[in-house]
Amino acid sequence: MSEAALKPQDSMVEMRGVNKWYGDFHVLRDIDLDVKRGERIVICGPSGSGKSTMIRCINHLEEHQQGEIVVGGVPLTQDVKRIEQVRRSVGMVFQHFNLFPHLSVLENCCIAPMWVQKKSRREAEAQAMQYLERVRIAEQAKKYPGQLSGGQQQRVAIARSLCMHPDVMLFDEPTSALDPEMIKEVLDVMVELAEEGMTMLCVTHEMGFAKTVADRVIFMDQGQIIEENAPEPFFNDPQSERTQLFLSQILGH
């Protein structure tokens, strides 16, 4: 798991033949996905297509029933210790931010480094301030999440994840719950993160973001990966009919 052990061409996330059911409902069908270190993947698709479920399987917030998921060389099984090991190296940003409302912004960023990585308070706070600086919200460190706007909260959530020094970042529709004027400030932070070489999997409908930073765009429908391509051919020359329909719907207006 140590960074030195992983060469640039190593797979950070591998999914092979992953299937998942909610009761009778088949949410994920034979998912195969290989994400290299430093790669930036954008996942799109209609609602209910299983894209959130797929990335939530990567840090085992959802359990898959069939197939294999390997994250940073660690295969995900039922073993709780392993799951926690994987989660420590995978950051996640949620649609509804999920900041801890009883803790200040600074404490939100310190709690995991202190209790999971056993850092001292001083070290954790210094590091938290550094990341809050990077997402341009350091001046709000003493405030509580409820006092911030949606865009500010989401930037804090990104900083909170970064404080754990993740190898991979998962974004689950990070801008869908935001007012339009706040989307840009969050996307800017994400673009910077991508430029620094962070491995990213991002579920989003922000096609501008996909065009700018993605190495690959994945289109999902009904639990399957329908199409997977570099942004330019993906947007200009989509192969499948369903992709064409989807793109015409979200880009058409």
Add this chain to the structure above:
Amino acid sequence: MIHNKTMIDQRPAPKSTIGPMAWLRGNLFNGPVNTLFTLVGLYVLYLLVVPTVQWAIIDANWVGTTREDCTREGACWVFVKARFTQFIYGLYPRSELWRANIVFVGFFALIAWLAIPRLPLKRWVAVFALVVFPVIAYVLLHGGHFGLPRVPTHRWGGLMLTLLLASVGMIGALPIGIVLALGRRSSMPIVKSFSVVFIEFWRGVPLITVLFMASVMLPLFLPSDLSVDRLIRALIGITLFQSAYMAEVIRGGLQAIPRGQDEAAAALGMTYWKRMGLIVMPQALKMMIPGIVNTFISLFKDTTLVMIIGLFDLLGIVQAALSDSRWLGFSLEGYVFAAFVFWIFCFSMSRYSQYLERRLNTGHKR
């Protein structure tokens, strides 16, 4: 600009909207129906308050030592005065009262220290209060060591016993309740069904039954050479009974915390206990303060039921004193006194919980 303008005629000052008169007009005499209710209300209040004050204070007998000193028409507080020591300490030997006093002082000092936010070292004081103090209190009250004469638990009583039962019940019921609530939400079938059965069993039986079982039935099942103190049995019964209620209050609070909180904590690599202890419980407990205090208050009052298994708590000892032939006929004074003491404690808990709620409320929706 300023020239060619005429002054506006002076107008009368607006009706005052502040001050007591305005408040009266706005709230008590705002229209005929409101005025009628106000007058009826005042009359009822007059009918209730005047005789009560007359009886309890103005016409009351305050000085003296025997019932012959109660010559005036009102309450005979001489009775309560004469029996006061007993009401507070039960049948605790008079020569050993200093031991109980030390425990009382320690008890209230620790509570005050923990309750007042400005005082420092909360964590150490809490550890002391929960670990060291109970041992000190037991050694002092029970004796039998360090040259202190032994005072068997059947001589403990009065307010001392009430506070002992209530505080042990509260301190025991909260952690057991938390564990049961988490157990009931667990995905492990054995843990879950154990919690459900435990909670539903204790919630399904009346506390009186529990106390009867503890004092009458339990010794039948235990080997005859093993005798568990009656007070201990009552304490265990009360604690388990209240922990079932506490568990349901806490479960309600846990359900109000959105799943995303637990997921966010999990995504940061926290273990189950860290997620619960650092993220979910602190938020849930804050929301549960009214429910928890409600349970505490009802527990405090329920301790009076130990009377039926022969323990003399505050109410029990008051009742015993009422049957004293020298003081027959003063039951009203006795009960009013007991009610007043209970009310002071319950009302303080209620006020403190409201204060705590306001203090902990960061006022921010998630």
